[in-house]
Structure formats: C-alpha cells, structure tokens
Amino acid sequence: MGAMEVDSENLLQRKQSLYQTSDELFEIQKEMYRGQQYSQIYFARLHLLRTLLYSLIPTWKPHLPVCTVLELEKGKECVVVGTIYKHMKLKPSVLDEYSKKRSATPLVKPHNFMHPDDQLVLEDESGRVKLRGTALLPSVYVTGIVVALHGKETDAGDFLVEDILDAGLPPQIELPLKSGEDKYVVFVSGLSVGSSSSNPLQFQLLVDHITGHLGDEKEQSIAAQIVQVVIAGNSVEVPHGLLNGQNLASKDQSRLSEPIKELDILLTQIAASIPLDIMPGHNDPSNFSLPQQPLHRCLFPGSSAYNTFRSCTNPHLFELDNVRFLGTSGQNIDDLEKYSEAKDKLEFMERTLKWRHLAPTAPNTLGCYPFTDRDPFFVESCPHVYFVGNQDNY
C-alpha cells in the first residue's frame, strides 16, 4: 500500500473506450425445445449462403448454368450449390454403444477421426450426390459447409468436381480512423482454477499486472492503456464426476464450490478496475451446446456487483470504439481439428472466415441449439479482431 502513495503524484488515468455488445445474436431467450429438429438450421444456412453464392457465380463462372442436385445431367457442365456432407468411416456414432462386440482397444486416437476413405457428398433440398475429383480434398472440408461446385455428373452418377467456390471473406466495415492513441485488450483463456495444473500465483500476478499493481511506471503506463479484459472460456474446472445427479456429501460440496469462489475473488479484483467480459467455455458450468449462454451471476456474487463485470455468450461479438471483435472459446476450431486437417490452427480459423461460418460442424459433430429460423453462426461482416480461446499456443 505504501507504493501506491508514492505514485499518487503522477497518477495514471486508465483509458476508456466505448463498448457495445452484439451478443443478443447468440442469446437463447424465447427459443424453446418444442420438438424441432436440426434440419431447419441446415435449411436456414443453405438458404443464406446460397443467396450469397448465387450472387457470386455470374462473375466466377459466367458461362455455366446453375442447377440443383436433382437437375444434374450426365456429362453436362454446370455449377451446383449445396451443403457438404462428409461421410467418415471412423466417425464415432452413438449407435456404437449398442454394437454387439465391445472392441478391446479403440481403433483410433480420439483426437482425429480422419480416414483415407472419407468421402464428400453434396446435398441440397432436392437430393444428394457423391463428389469425386482431385480438386476437392476431403481432408480440408467438413460437414455443414455450403459451397458452389463446378463440374459434371459422371456415368456412375457421381459429380466430378473441377472447381470450388467458397462464400469468401465477408466485407469488413472500414476501420475507424486511428485516434492516435494505443489501447489494449487483454484476452485470457484456460485459467482452469481448481485444476491440478492451475497456479494461483500466476493468476494473481496476471491480475496485479492488469490492475496496474506491478512493475515500474513504464509497465504501469502500458497497463493503463488496457481498456478491456476478455476471458475466453474454461475459467474453472469443476470435478465432473460430482455432477451425476447424486446428492453430495458436504466434503464434495466444497470441492465443487471452492474453485468458483476462488475465481470470483480474483475476478472481483479485475472488475474493480477495468471492464471484464467473461465467456463460458467447454469446462465451465454452463450449457454444452453452442451458443453457450452467459455464466450465471449467482456463481459470482462478488464480481457481479460491479457494472464493469459482464457475463457474455460464447461466441462473443462486441465492438470497442467501433472496432469489431468476434471470437469463441475454441470449441469450433477444436472440432474442425478432429474432422479435418490443416497446417496449423490459424488455417482453421482462416477457413471458417472464408466459409463465412463460425462453426460449420455444428450441429453435426459440435453440439448446437436447434435454431428454427436463423443460423447465428453465419458471419455477416468480417470482424477486425477474430479470436479463439483455449488453444495450444499463440
């Protein structure tokens, strides 16, 4: 506390910026489970993206006719738009639980289900057709993407692909002119309070750094330029074994609530000094399927008292001084990694933008709410900052 007094003469003022959230896109309020199925979200997605692709085709392949899967004719070159379905041999199925024999050893490593025999299929409302050809690599594409394909139907009834058109990068709202001053946003993820690997000291250091309690003046002046902290998922780790519906012994009760309390204390410190967005992640006490809904305030009795504390959805979309931020806690990219291949995680991220879809594998392999009239994961305009939490490295 003594140090504070010394510094009080050249007081550093924390910069501020204008915050605006667009999370209502990902909120599920009125929507209920009324027996709807997943077909509607695919339909909505196909509709959205097809309109978009149709507007691009005249410049991409002006000379070619556009048709639906049904209208394909043998040998006729054309462009067809539809949803990709990837037929995967190794894809785990809920039916496996019922198969007669339990195999002693799992055949594949659980982090990737690719197989050389995987096959792509293109589907629209009218039907399905198998895709062939070297232009299209099954290892790159996943179920749920909408693309335009140029090719022709072969004698075997397959579609030989010659060229592919993704929806492409969405238009970007022009970046507001630089005001000349630097402002920083801190992204944190995978704090995992309560897990064996989390180190309370590191976290405390981080908090102190952000709040300006650490380092010399130079460092503190940088800290003062931080205008926003975003916690992108997996903040706590609750022992899942405890949540099987059984009543808990009092010892277990504390094992469950202790990490959350600890997190709350630390978050209170941050929220006291700086706006804080917290997104739920895969391990957090939130729902499972995307979009994940904000963590409940009752989990954070301390920090939620501050109006700087905002519990957000995952994916999270917001603007700071008109700079657009969009990101997830990582599930979309993790799932892509299980079902397709790329040289690094960044490439996966790039692809999601090009496909104009945050989470194409939802609902097929990634849990997702069965929307009826919209597909919130459609990327309407390109964010200025696109972030994904809980990855191996930066």
Place this chain on the structure above:
Amino acid sequence: MNGNARKRPAPPSVHQQQQKHHAAIEEEEMDEDVFLDETLLYEEESLVLRDMEERQALATRLSKWKRPSLSQAYQTQSQNIVFQKLEIDYVIGESHKELMPNSSGQAAIIRIFGVTREGHSVCCNVHGFEPYFYISCPPGMGPDDISRFHQILEGRMREVNRNSNVPKLVRRIELVQKRSIMYYQQQSSQPFLKIVVALPTMVTSCRGILDRGIQIDGLGMRNFMTYESNVLFALRFMIDCNIVGGNWIEVPAGKYKKTAKNLSYCQLEFACLYSELISHVPEGEFSKMAPFRILSFDIECAGRKGLFPEPTHDPVIQVANLVTLQGEDQPFVRNVMTLKSCSPIVGVDVMSFDTEREVLLAWRDFIREVDPDVIIGYNICKFDLPYLIQRAEVLRIAEFPILGRVRNSRVRVKDTTFSSRQYGTRESKEVTVEGRVQFDLLQVMQRDYKLSSYSLNSVSAHFLNEQKEDVHHSIISDLQNGNSETRRRLAVYCLKDAYLPQRLLDKLMFIYNYVEMARVTGVPISFLLSRGQSIKVLSQLLRKAKQKNLVIPNAKQAGSEQGTYEGATVLEASAGFYEKPIATLDFASLYPSIMMAYNLCYCTLVTPEDVRKLNLPPECVNKTPSGETFVKSNLQKGILPEILEELLAARKRAKADLKEAKDPLVKAVLDGRQLALKISANSVYGFTGATVGQLPCLEISSSVTSYGRQMIEHTKKLVEEKFTMLGGYEHNAEVIYGDTDSVMVLFGVPTVEAAMNLGREAADYISGTFMKPIKLEFEKVYYPYLLISKKRYAGLLWTNPEKYDKMDTKGIETVRRDNCLLVKNLVNECLHKILIDRDIPGAVQYVKNTISDLLMNRMDLSLLVITKGLTKTGDDYEVKAAHVELAERMRKRDAATAPNVGDRVPYVIIKAAKGAKAYEKSEDPIYVLENSIPIDPQYYLENQISKPLLRIFEPILKNATLISNSDRTLCSHCRGREAELYCKTVANVSELEKLFGRLWTQCQECQGSLHQDVLCTSRDCPIFYRRKKAQKDMAEAKLQLDRWNF
C-alpha cells in the same frame, strides 16, 4: 425335424379319400398336374391396344434393360446350348410328334428354366420322361400274371380317373431285379415290378389303390407296399438324369428342336428328349454362376388410419425395383413407379402414373422386359406378391398377373396352411411365378438364423450394422396425399427398403450358399426354401440307392417300435467360478463319425428275428449300446456311411481348394460348398430320427445317441484315470462338465499353455481308443470359466496361449427378446467385469449403482422397454397379457397409431395402485415420456434383472441376494449453496444437450439427408426412445434452468 415351418399345398380334390388315409402324415408332398392351356395365348395381344402412345413411351423406357440379343449361332441353332439350371417344373401337354413318333396323347413335359453364360434366358422342354414307382413282386408271378395284373390295375385306375382322356393310364409294368433298402439281407436282389403311369398325379392315385388292396385272380386280395412312390416328378427326373439343383446342362446342336410357337418369354425355347441332356458336374468352369438377373422390390400401400393395408381397400402407391446381375456389386436398374407425380431422385428412374391400374401394368411390363431369374425382397411371398395380385383382382385387371415366364399362364395364388409346432397354424398365400425363383429374405432369415427380431430393421442392424429408417404406415398415407416432394420422400424410403434385401443377399452370400446347397443335395433351389429339411437327405439317399440298385419303401415307419428315444447325454455340471484354465475336448462331427465308424444304415440293420435266424458270426456285427445289431462293412457297406464319407471327403476337398483359390467369386462358391456339405452331413442323423419324416428309423438314431453317450462317459473315465498325481502329473484332472459332443476338463494347471499341452495329449491319447473316424480334438481353453448349470456357461476363450479370442457365453440371457435391454447390458457388463477385468467387487458395485439408478428413476427409458409380438387380438388370448391389454388401451386412445395384429408391441411397466395386476401396469413408452409417468422399479428388479443376475453371481458369491436400498429424500434448498446447485442444474442441461445433439445427428445420418426432418419411428432402433426422451427432457431441463433467471 426341427420344427421349421413347412408349407403343404392343398391337396387336389381327386385325392380326398387318399388324404384321409394319410391324415396323420405331415410331410406329404404331392405333384399337382398343370395342364398346358394354349387358348389364352393370343388374348393378351388384343389388350395392347390400351392407350398406344403411352405404352410406347413406357416401352422405350423399359426396353433399354432387355437381355443381350442372340448371336447368329444361336439363331441358326448351330450351337450347343449350355445353361445353368435355376427352376424346374412340369406341365401336361401333347407329346412331341417329331421327337417321339411312337407315342401320342397327353404326357408330362419337364420344363427347365435357366440362363446361359452370355445371359440369355432358356426354357428347355424335356420330353419322354415318364412317371413310375415300384412294388415288390409277389412270389410266383409270371409274365402272364403281370399282364393280367396290368389289366386289373388299369381298370381300377379308370374308376378313379374318370375324367382323364389319356388312352392308357398304366403305360407298362416291367419286372426288374432290385432290393429294398430296409434291413440287412443276404440275397442280393429280389423281383420288383416297375409300374409306369401316364401322368405324375397318377402315381399317387395308383399307390392309393395298391395300398388299400387289389383283387388278383389266383392270388386273392392283396395289398402292396409301394416303393419310391412319394418322389416328386421333377425330382425323380433330376435323379434319373443325374441333374442336381443349379448345375450346368448342355444340349448338343441338332439334338434340340426349336418349338413351333414360343410359349414362354425366354430367348431360347426348345424341345429335346430327356436322354439327350448332358449334365455337367459342378467343377472347374461349371462351378461358376451364370449372370442371372436378380430383382429386388418393395411396394408401399396407402393404408387407412389404424388398419393394416388390405388389398380390398387400400391402393398400391409405389413399387421400387432394383435389378442386379449376379456377381456384380451395383444394381444396373433402379427405378420406382409411383401413383401421382413424384419429384425426381438422383440416379433413379422415376415413373409416375395417374391411376393405380397403370402402376400395376407398368410393373408387369417391367417384369416382362427385364425378365428376372430370381425375385427377392423382404416378406414378398407373404405380403408383396399376394397383395399385388389380389389388388389387381379387386381392380379387375385381368391381364396383370402374367408375371411368369410362360406366356399364357397367370400367376397362381394358392392358399396354404403354414403349420409348425412353434407358430401354430396360419393361413397364408403361396404365389407361383413360373420360371422365376422366389427368394424371400424373411423366410431365409427365419430358417437360417436365430434372431431376437426378424423385422427388416433389426435384421439389417444385425448384419449390415445399419439402422433402417422406419416410416409408420399411418404416415405413408399422409406422405402420399401431400405433394410431389412428400411422395419423393416416400419413394426414397421405398427404394431403400428394396435395396436392403439385395445387400443382405450379397453380404451373407445367400446365392452362393443356396446354389451350393442345391448342388450338394441335388434338389432344385426353390425346394430349399419352400420345403422341409428331409427332402434334401431323401434326394441324396435316392441317388445313392439308384447306384446300388436299391429301392426305398414308401413307409412312413421304416423301423419297428416307434416312439421316443433317449437323447444326447449331458454330464452333470459342477457349477462354480473356475479361475484355472479349463480345457475343452470336442468330438469332430460326432454323429456322422459314429454312423461311419459303426456302419449304421437302413441296409445294415439286422432285424431281431434275423439275428436269431441268420446266425451271423459275432466278429461281423456290431451290437450297439441301445441293443440293436448292425452288420459290419465287410458284409454290407451302408449307404448312409457312404453318403457321409463322400460329403466329408468333398468338404475336405472344397476346403483345400478354398485355400488355393484366388478369385473371390470362386472362393465364395467353394466356401458356400463346404458349408453346405457340413450342414448336409449333420442333417443325416436328424433324418433317421424324424418320426414324421420320410423314412424314420429310430434303431439308427437311438444307436447313434447311445454311442455318443458312451463316448462322453468313456472320455471322462479315461481322463480322470490317466491324468492323476499317481500317474506322474502335477494335479488330479477333473471333468467338470460334458455336453453333447464336448467334455470340459480341469487339469489343475495354472497357465493356459500348460492346459493346452495336456489337452492335446489327452485328445491324442483318447482318440487312439476309438474306432476310426471318430476323433477327439482339442481346440480351446476357457480361462476363467463361469459354469452356472447345464447348458449355461460363460468364459474367456483361448485358442493360443498369448491372447484370448473372445468372451464366449451360452444360455445366458443376453439376447432373449422378452427381456428389456437393461438386463442384457447388465449381464454383459457384469460378465465383462468378472471375466475380463477379473474384478468381482467391481461387478457387484456396478450392479448396485445400476439398481440405485433404477430406484431413483434415473434410468434411460429405452433400456426398460419390453417388446412382445401381438399375434392375435385381445379376445383370443385366454390369459390377460400386458402387451395385449396395452394394445387395446392404445386403440381407444388413437386407433391410427395403435399396434395391429402382427406388430410388435413395446411397453414399460409403470407404477400403479397397490395390488394392480402386471398387465394393467403396461404402458406405451412414448406415452410415458410425454406424460412423465414414473416406472415401477420394483417390477424390473424382481421380474427382470434379479434372476439372471443371481444366476451369475451364485457360483461366485455365496448367499447372493439383491437388497434394494430406499430412496433418500432430497435436502431442502439452502441459500448458501446456490453456486453448487446451479452447477448441478446446468451440468444436467449440458449432458442432455450433448445427448440431444448426438442422437438427432445420428438419425439424420441414417436418414441420409440434412435438410429434411427425421420421420423414422422404428421402435426396434435402440435410440428411438432415447431420442424422444432427450427431446422431452431437454425442454424440461431448459425450463428448470430458466427458473434461475430471477
């Protein structure tokens, strides 16, 4: 023989009297004469005028699937015709004037249908083969007596066959030297009379006359024992011409005559004499299959709400067809015929029509144009084909049922009674499509596999590992009444159903296996499905007997003193959980070996009377443990042992060839053959023991089992005498259990390897004490081994010392269908824990957890569903049954979706007032889910899981009982634990979301479409209820979570 369902054609009225006589006989197969009727021939041509233009369009559409056209050599008849035989029947027609200038009038013409190597269809009319049978010639009958006898018989026959316009009913009577197959006889032959009659049915009527007795001058009233009078005409022909089912037949150029007018739709139709046929042994080139055409089809009918479709009311709305050439893996024709418009489907020819009449006629034209050799489908014989034909009758489309290969012949529908001990008697239809083999996959499945359910869905789940989408028949009408898109949806479904039988056929190699079975046993392919087991053995027996100049009596009781006999032995099981390796010693094909070793046969059996009279030296006879006497092979070699030897030798050869073979198609043939040979060898014993069979002889079958018993006991004795500590072994061996043909030995050694060595030693040692070819083999070790009781055990099976092969269980409730899935899962998991993980406390804990889940109503409902078939309506059941009562209640709720007779009714047992009867507590699972009705855990505990679990745990734990722990009350809500409680609620939601996602995406996968709603209501699918429950729970959990938004 094994209680299989058998069909018996309704007897023609002529034989009424006869029928009474043989009322007790089940397996009577009779010929039925079909008269060739040429008047209809040109009638249909006039019908062609129907809407010429439309037909033209259709015709061009269909014509591209025609068979390849005939080459020049075929057209000029300068080429030998070689074809694979598929179907055989006979008709009565005028005898051929050119081929048989000396005879006239009506005669039986054999028709063989087949396919050439090039894929041409063949109809071969064989002339000159006459029906006949034998009787033993009374002693002292001379040539004059025979001609007098002939006249008397002719007279009597006239009385019975008044309407016949055949000039001579009994063609000839010849004196031949033959011997009866029954009993050992010292003289090599006796005089027999061969009676040749004009038409096949006359064999039966003539037999009736001779059975009842006939007055002969000088001899008085005599009744005669007939021989080989129960052989079907087509089979008789095949035996005499050495033709087996599915083999290649050659007719040399110049020996056949093209028929004057083509009476069939076959490309090659000709007549020849039966003596000109060359039958090729199925080896080398002739073991291959011709490229025959297999049609797989399925129909959809628009039923009325609440009723199963009936041809009198409900229209046929779609027919899906797939045609595949044998040996190719993709169908070359896929089409669907729909009533009303239907949106196109990729890769499928969709043909839409405005009236049902056009749909049916288009299908008939399609059949005629594509000309399939084999027609397959699922339940086509009982449902699809009779439905189409009856529907055409209702619609008065007289020209529809010409689906066979014979131009003027309508498809005949016969009412047949389907009776068996298991299913009781049921009326059903039998459809005869001339020249085409019907192969109903449902019948095959029921015959060849023991499954818990035979719905197409569960069969394809079992064999293809795929769930089939199931559209409830009440939805079908809605889809049909929608627009062309909904009809397209239905067509896609229909096509899938048509494709599944084809895929099952390919996957399970049915074509290869059945053709090989026909070749091995020598019966036509269609007999294999439509007739009993014994005809296969009878066919082999007849063939062999013919070579040996023996004749087979048509006696329903061949041996004496009929009745039951003692079956196989089962050594007392010392129940327990064995944690030391148990070696299993098996007799390789025990019963066939015994028959061969001891020369057991009809013709080696010595009657008790002859034993006394003949004074046979003891070294020439075997006295069986059951007290019968058989001569050894030096006096008379038995026919059955000879058949068995040939079958087993052929199997050895087929297996050796299989190893050498490279071509996958050749391999498939050889594998099918060795399988057929094995099954045939094993069925010979059963043939002798079938009291309602063709030629039962219990002296043989009881001798076989008595030898079997003796050998098992002998083995036990030897093992326990030799492998003792006194004999220099580490432990005393103990036989803990013995079944029909295997003995389980506890050698006491701790390792699998040591047990294997001792097992091999014991097998070799004991084999040496048996007569050849009886052989004891050592194959496997069980370690650990859980022996519950007789015929109930489980263990890990080892065939090599390094790693166990699998978990093997017998007689333990894992597949019984009146158990819920929970029992199966629980039993499997416990066995897994006990045997593989060797974790008995873990297994106990698992059971405890499951029971606790059950009591707290946390159990997945689909695990608790019990399914039973509804075979008749409620009134017909004497006792109230849970599923019947439920069906009644459901009908009151909503007649449209209530189960009908023939459906399977799934139900769960719910909590009800105290003292309610079990049948009152049954409820529809969907209804339970929708209304959140609690289930009755006590019922499941006591009536479902307790018994099987106790059975498993009894040998392991002493005093095993299931103690039910009571439900703990939830503590009241306390403020300080908000976070924790929230976590729990949200974790619940999250689990459910996970499940919801996985289940519904799986259903999309099965359905094969992302953009359309899942319609499937297959109650056989394991995830159906879970899916429904997830949806329901999800909504509820969401509501609960929303309560937190204060």
